[in-house]
Amino acid sequence: MATAGKQRSRRTLSSTQNTADGSGWAQLLGSLTDAELARYAEIVADQAALEWQRRTAQIACAVAAMALAATSVYLLALGTGGARTGLGFGALGLGFGYWPYRKAKTRRLWKAHVTAIEQEVKRRDTAGA
Numbered sequence: 001m002a003t004a005g006k007q008r009s010r011r012t013l014s015s016t017q018n019t020a021d022g023s024g025w026a027q028l029l030g031s032l033t034d035a036e037l038a039r040y041a042e043i044v045a046d047q048a049a050l051e052w053q054r055r056t057a058q059i060a061c062a063v064a065a066m067a068l069a070a071t072s073v074y075l076l077a078l079g080t081g082g083a084r085t086g087l088g089f090g091a092l093g094l095g096f097g098y099w100p101y102r103k104a105k106t107r108r109l110w111k112a113h114v115t116a117i118e119q120e121v122k123r124r125d126t127a128g129a
Helices: 025-031 034-051 055-078 083-128
Strands: none
Touching: 025 083, 034 083, 055 083
16 A cells, blocks of 8 residues: 555554654644644544543453453463363453554554644744743
8 A cells, every 4th residue: 555655554544643753743743833733732632532432441351351361371381271272262362452452552652642742832932932
């Protein structure tokens, strides 16, 4: 999937680009007006809050994933439940853990956006003073 001559990462959604990848992110933030930057800060805060929706379910899934993974290791180490059962518990653990993992990764990306905005505001304050 090539866009404008560049290969886009398949791991990151286009709405949550990594600000540390050197793709000109700082220049893009620098080109925004103060009002646009303030509006973008609001959007980023809203998106970060959205990632915490259903946090109880995210925590429950993460706990279930850890419990299933521990059960899998236990069954495989003892050899009493059979390899299929142990691997089945491991697969269930991976399934339960994927959603909280993706949410946590996206929260980290949005937090990097918040940091980039704060740095841009600070840069403008020092340049204007």
